[in-house]
Amino acid sequence: EVQLVESGGGLVQPGGSLRLSCAASGFTFSDYWMTWVRQAPGKGLEWVAKVNGGGRDIDYGDSVRGRFTASRDNAQKSVYLQMNSLRAEDTAVYYCVRLDCSGGSCYMDYWGQGTLVTVSS
């Protein structure tokens, strides 16, 4: 059974940092791209970052580029999101999501339950 479990969320002051982790199980982790998606309270989904299977091909959404860093450790079957210079508008539930790219294009097939990040003084 595929499982994605996020951790590391919490309350942080504006300008602070936080590191999210996502532990994966139930599939060959290195075969899959992983992505982070966030959802602010009462708002829509926003794509944050993507990491390919090898960890070298990484892309970011415009709103986080330069402040967030995504990475993965295939030996630990984990993906990470280092968030720096946090702003109030980064307050959201952050989801770790698996991308299935086996069919030539990609779609998100498994989601974690999410971890809440609150940026407030």
Next chain:
Amino acid sequence: QSALTQPRSVSGSPGQSVTISCTGTSSDVGGYNTVSWYQQHPGKVPKVMICDVNKRPSGVPDRFSGSKSGNTASLTISGLQAEDEADYYCFSYAGGPWVFGGGTTLTVL
């Protein structure tokens, strides 16, 4: 990356069909056959309903279908049921980054 444009809300009666549009540009929706659609019920995690523009993952009812014309993708739900009431999001590759639509709330009257 600008969010893809979706109607804020749509509605229909049980048994009817509704279509949700998702408009982007030639740099995202129009440029790649990578549009997928996600259903999200309140307090729940999103679930994929359509991938690769018009393919249904295993377990998704055939009442759900997808299509694309130019820079606009569409999700059609036929034979509306009460449990279809949810938020729907389109999602597309944009040549490196990826982008979501703003989301559409479907109300079953």
